[in-house]
Amino acid sequence: MPSYYTSAPGKVILFGEHAVVYGKVATAGSLGLRSYTLVQTRTDGTIEANLPDVQLVRTWKSSDIPRQARWEGYPFPPAAMNTDLLDHLAQFVDLAAHRNQSQAAIALLYLHAYLATDDTATQGFDLSVRSNLPVGAGLGSSASYSVCLATALLKMNGHLSSLSTGAEQRELVNQWAFQAEKVIHGNPSGIDNTVSTLGGAVMFKKGEKIEPLPGFQSLRFLLTNTRVPRSTQVQVANVRKLQEKFPSVVNPMLDAIQEISISCKELFGQDDLERAQLLSRFGELVDVNHGLLAALGVSHPALEKVREISSKMGLKSKLTGAGGGGCALTLIRDDVTPETVAAVKQLLEAEGFQCLETQVGGPGAGVQTLEAPKTIAEFLTLDLTSLEVTPNWDYMV
Numbered sequence: 001m002p003s004y005y006t007s008a009p010g011k012v013i014l015f016g017e018h019a020v021v022y023g024k025v026a027t028a029g030s031l032g033l034r035s036y037t038l039v040q041t042r043t044d045g046t047i048e049a050n051l052p053d054v055q056l057v058r059t060w061k062s063s064d065i066p067r068q069a070r071w072e073g074y075p076f077p078p079a080a081m082n083t084d085l086l087d088h089l090a091q092f093v094d095l096a097a098h099r100n101q102s103q104a105a106i107a108l109l110y111l112h113a114y115l116a117t118d119d120t121a122t123q124g125f126d127l128s129v130r131s132n133l134p135v136g137a138g139l140g141s142s143a144s145y146s147v148c149l150a151t152a153l154l155k156m157n158g159h160l161s162s163l164s165t166g167a168e169q170r171e172l173v174n175q176w177a178f179q180a181e182k183v184i185h186g187n188p189s190g191i192d193n194t195v196s197t198l199g200g201a202v203m204f205k206k207g208e209k210i211e212p213l214p215g216f217q218s219l220r221f222l223l224t225n226t227r228v229p230r231s232t233q234v235q236v237a238n239v240r241k242l243q244e245k246f247p248s249v250v251n252p253m254l255d256a257i258q259e260i261s262i263s264c265k266e267l268f269g270q271d272d273l274e275r276a277q278l279l280s281r282f283g284e285l286v287d288v289n290h291g292l293l294a295a296l297g298v299s300h301p302a303l304e305k306v307r308e309i310s311s312k313m314g315l316k317s318k319l320t321g322a323g324g325g326g327c328a329l330t331l332i333r334d335d336v337t338p339e340t341v342a343a344v345k346q347l348l349e350a351e352g353f354q355c356l357e358t359q360v361g362g363p364g365a366g367v368q369t370l371e372a373p374k375t376i377a378e379f380l381t382l383d384l385t386s387l388e389v390t391p392n393w394d395y396m397v
């Protein structure tokens, strides 16, 4: 019974949120916080999904899922989403009242409809996903889930072994993860699943190919989830109103935000720059970017509180994502002591915020073939830290 783990990171926008909506360059990196999947074939034709982070435990008959393709050669997805299949699955999973659950289930079954082979369509499979990422906090939990799913189903169905290079495998994973992201998000830019698949850091511009950021060095951040609910749509619309009212004021601000990403790229491209210097300048860019975002009106008193607390300890923070609540990132330079980090965390937690310490710029999608099958019950009780980067993982690089 072939059995695999897959894993994929969340993402954080380092620079350029909002400006990216206007065609400017932005920078994003993969998080050390990841999701993990156990997937294995069964024999009885049942698909069992156990998704504890969205409290979903369900079984379906594999034969009830209308298969969409008999694959030959490269199994890349069709350009357009299959809306008939989406409608069918939405009725079939019948979880309309539980959006988190229905999106997760439909994404899984949508990929299965395309990627199942004759064998797996008959045998069925078990799949469970667990994550260290908060769901819905702007840290790309859906992309990390989507990349985990795509890697799991491509691997279990033997599609990855038909490709000889890691780059081809990553491209295939990324394209299918994008399909799952579209099921969950409607019309995403593709940045989140790309960062999650490739790892490291990337520069992106709407409508252009997403490029890895050359020379990127792993960075440490404290992520603070203010727990203030945010709506990306509302924040984007507010910036749009301001831009329409005062284009001559706002457009140069958006250009300046783009220049921050360009300056960031230049920093990592300077071979002779010492790391301490690099981190210090990166921190300055963090500060400037937040200032511009606040001027665009997308900060929030809770985000300013994070800035106030961290700045008293000599640390630089900015909001990340849409703003108006949600998360802030704080750069932890190499010279910052564990005591300082603990003190900042304590102060932030006293405000009711959730703090997560993480690296940015680690590995992307990974897969591990298990020597012996594991039950879902075993997977569910596993300490996730035991699955962190080990030599057993194949990272498709």
Ligand SMILES: Nc1ncnc2c1ncn2[C@@H]1O[C@H](COP(=O)(O)OP(=O)(O)OP(=O)(O)O)[C@@H](O)[C@H]1O
Pocket (backbone or CB within 6 Å): 035, 051, 052, 053, 054, 099, 100, 101, 102, 103, 104, 105, 129, 130, 131, 134, 135, 136, 137, 138, 139, 140, 141, 142, 143, 145, 184, 185, 192, 321
């Ligand atoms: N661990 C998980 N298990 C199952 N489903 C998940 C998991 N993580 C994310 N999802 C799916 O992704 C959806 C969350 O997407 P949403 O865009 O709201 O949050 P996010 O991806 O964390 O934030 P953002 O896209 O702004 O970075 C959930 O509703 C669920 O369907």
Ligand SMILES: C[C@@](O)(CCO)CC(=O)[O-]
Pocket (backbone or CB within 6 Å): 013, 016, 017, 018, 019, 020, 021, 138, 189, 232, 236, 320, 321, 322
């Ligand atoms: C605010 C924004 O730039 C980032 C949200 O995570 C919106 C977008 O890019 O779609």
